[in-house]
Amino acid sequence: MARVLTIEDDAITAREIVTELRSRGNEVDWVDNGPAGLRQASGGQYDAITLDRMLPGLDGLAVITALRQAGVQTPVLMISALSDVDERVRGLRAGGDDYLTKPFAPDEMAARIEVLLRRQRTPPRETVLHVADLELDLIERNARRGGSALELLPIEFRLLEVLVRNSGQVLTRTMIFEAVWGYHFDPGTNVIDVHIGRLRRKVDPPGATPLIRTVRGSGYRLAEAGLAQTE
């Protein structure tokens, strides 16, 4: 169970965030202004923070800047009504780990928080990643499944790497597009679906236990067989 702090001045949005995160088994605290948020976050007992960009008292950018200066490395998801790319860059530069624009779908928000929590837990220095019988060598840039090498294009490798790094997590199409291509706009859903489809044909050949799962209405998840069963 993870502890999440929600710093959000709008009560309705806050309730949405808190409800969604709690429904996924997290413990969530809510504060509605910047100074209190900064105080509580500085305690350091949280695993992730959702931070509104515009807050009374002390705005989101100032909060995150102060947190990072104080050496608090808790991952932060910035949530903002400002959708401009410049704003996103400013938020991430100040120390935010991810950026989501309002209004947002609660499942997308939760998926992003889970990725941040996951990143927190996994040691980032691994050079070979494993999920079930899938093995990804980040140095050699090659992949094997059940001992046989997979012939992947560079883009497919990058896609698989993102899925493996966040295995067990639901990734929305937007998140996948942002992580693999590095752009922030809507490329149309089926473009990502097609890429996933091709990767799936290579990673999950007929007869093998499928690793890449479609989560209806949300996105994709790479999961070990045991987890996939609960789907």
Next chain:
Amino acid sequence: MLRLSDHWRSATTRLILIYGAFFVLWSVVLVGVVYWETNRYLSHVVDAIVEQRARYLVGVERPRLPEAMDSTGALDLRGVMSIGLFAADGAYVEGNLDRVPVDLPVDGAIHGLPNGLDRRGRSEREPARGLAMRLPSGEVLVIARDTSVVDQVGVIIRHALLWGLSLTVIPGLVGGLLLSRRPLRRVREIEAAIEPIARGDLGRRLPVSKLGDEVDLLAAIVNRMLGEIERLIGEVKGVCDNIAHDLRTPLTRLRTQLYRLQQDGTGAEGLAPTLERCIAEVDALLDRFRALLRISELEDLRRRGGFASVDLGAILNEVHELYAPLAEDQAIAFRLDAPPPATTIHGDRHLLFEAFSNLVANAIKFTPSGGEVAVRASIERDGPRVDIVDNGPGIPRGERDAVLRRFYRSECGRETPAQGYGLGLSIVSAIVRLHGFRLRIGGNDGGGTRVSVDCWIDAIAAGV
């Protein structure tokens, strides 16, 4: 109707008046200088003649002096010379002068005699220049010459000035007044043309004559502005109509689903698929709103701060990489003719990627299976150009401008399953406009569409 006060305010009239005043002042100065110089020269000539006579007569022996005076007088046909010999006490001795002029000192130097002298047998006194000198015998010799000719020259010059000025300034002023009527009349015409535009008839334009003068330049600028305003207003109106049309369909479907849920009243199991469809409908709606907001954001033109030199080839390669699988799945040949290495353009990498992605996505969407989509980069005289070419159904000539408007959807595309929401091209158009580039939609040889992006600052599009 033109009022006189309008004439006074007219720029032409004011210019002509100022010019006229300068002209008069300058003519007076010029003629004054000519007059002064002429006067000086003529006086000098008179002085020379008087001096020369005096020298001659002084050299003559006393007994022959009257004779010499006579012969000198005989040479003076016009009667402008006055010579007189007077005794030491001033009594008349000889010559055509009655007495020594009072204002002429006997010093041998030439003096002006503005009051003239008393000449024997003449009543009128003409201004003259002359000298008086004492001879060795003690007598006084006076020689003078009439200067009325100099004054006459002065009069002629003054007359010339007066006539010259009146013949120049009066027709000039009248002409100026007439000239100022034309621009004023045209301003009135423009005023009359603007009236309906101000009332909201944006299709009207200001009259532009064939002269190409300042008024026309101004009218052309205003017309260009009106064109842009008309486009924007039309777009806003179109957006309202189209939002209503376009959003009605998914909203109606959503309502139908919700209504069915209400009617069926099924348990939790039957609920899930219907709810999922509802969420999908709402997501599609939200996507469309997001795209609309994106266009507004782009049209704010505030993002030029993020511009840098970007590698065109790298962007096109990424776009190709992103869409190649989609094209392959639909059995569409997707080809990229990359630009020469290190072809750079000035812009925002993210936005340019978005624009080219949109164009490629559109091309793939409207090209049937077995068709062909190509992205071709070429280097033109002014910079690189990117053509996105497909052999789909193409866009009819009359609709090519309209497809760039928000929410526009080609009539041809309406019945096909892959219908665009018409926002992609508007986003592209906004991005291209933000960069100052130019977007052209044309036909591909042998059917299909060719969309060209000229990646250099287009003077007209950038409003320079």
